[in-house]
Structures are given as C-alpha cells and as structure tokens.
Amino acid sequence: MGFIKTIDDYIQLGKEKGFEYVLHTIPKNTHKSSYQGWKCSKGYLFNSCYKSIKKGTKCAVCSGKSKKTLSDYKKHAISKNLKYIFNYIPKSVKEMDGNTPKVIYHRMHTTHCTAVANAV
Incomplete structure (x- = not known):
C-alpha cells in the first residue's frame, strides 16, 4: 500500500516532470482523474492521476494524442x-x-x- 500523497507531493512531481499542478486540492477518486489538474510547459491543461504522471504520462496535445477536430x-x-x-x-x-x-x-x-x- 502506498503513502497518501499531499498537495506538496503533487507540486514536486509536476516540477520533476516539467508540469505545473494547478489545483489547490487533491481530487477525490484521483484514479478516475476527471479534473484538469496538470499544465504542461506550453500551457495546455490535461487530466492525469499522480501515478500516471510518475510513470511518464505526457500532455495529450504536445504528444500528438489528442482527438483531432x-x-x-x-x-x-x-x-x-x-x-x-x-x-x-x-x-x-x-x-x-x-x-x-x-x-x-x-x-x-x-x-x-x-x-x-x-x-x-
């Protein structure tokens, strides 16, 4: 079982991965990640849970994985x-x-x- 993550953990992880954690709280049910809490270096907001960011998830727009309009x-x-x-x-x-x-x-x-x- 992992440790409970704090807002400081989220902020630190964002800095390590080149993102900014923009929420002032940690959403409930973070494994479902329905909040756009991460901001990439180009300013795009995106959804991801702490574990996915730690494993290397990138911004969908910058990585070319966002749905085209x-x-x-x-x-x-x-x-x-x-x-x-x-x-x-x-x-x-x-x-x-x-x-x-x-x-x-x-x-x-x-x-x-x-x-x-x-x-x-």
Whole structure:
C-alpha cells in the first residue's frame, strides 16, 4: 500500500516532470482523474492521476494524442496547400495508416475535384 500523497507531493512531481499542478486540492477518486489538474510547459491543461504522471504520462496535445477536430483538419489542409472538402470528419478517418488517420482533401490549385489521401 502506498503513502497518501499531499498537495506538496503533487507540486514536486509536476516540477520533476516539467508540469505545473494547478489545483489547490487533491481530487477525490484521483484514479478516475476527471479534473484538469496538470499544465504542461506550453500551457495546455490535461487530466492525469499522480501515478500516471510518475510513470511518464505526457500532455495529450504536445504528444500528438489528442482527438483531432474539424478545425484541425482544415488548418492542416491549408498548411499543405490543400482544401478540406467536408464539413465533418468522415467515418473512414478511423482507418489507420500506422498511427496516423488518413483524410481526403481537394487540391486548391486544380479546377476540378481531385481527391487525394493525405495523413494528418
């Protein structure tokens, strides 16, 4: 059985791992971790329990594991000189190419609809 962790333990662990513990209390049922109590060096808030942080859990946004939004797909398309042609994320996005979902885009410089697969 482990020791009961104090707020100082959380703050110290955050410093060791490059995070900031931003809550002033320790949430009950911390194993379920429903509170965004950790802040990464880039300012993103994220959920995690003490044990997971100690084992090396990282910020989901910085580690690329956060769920992508429609806005993310549109911005990515623009960065590749493409245009995202849907107003939704198609179910086919769940098909994986390695660890990266594939998405269909429309090339901005063409006059007709040429769909291409492009990794996000």
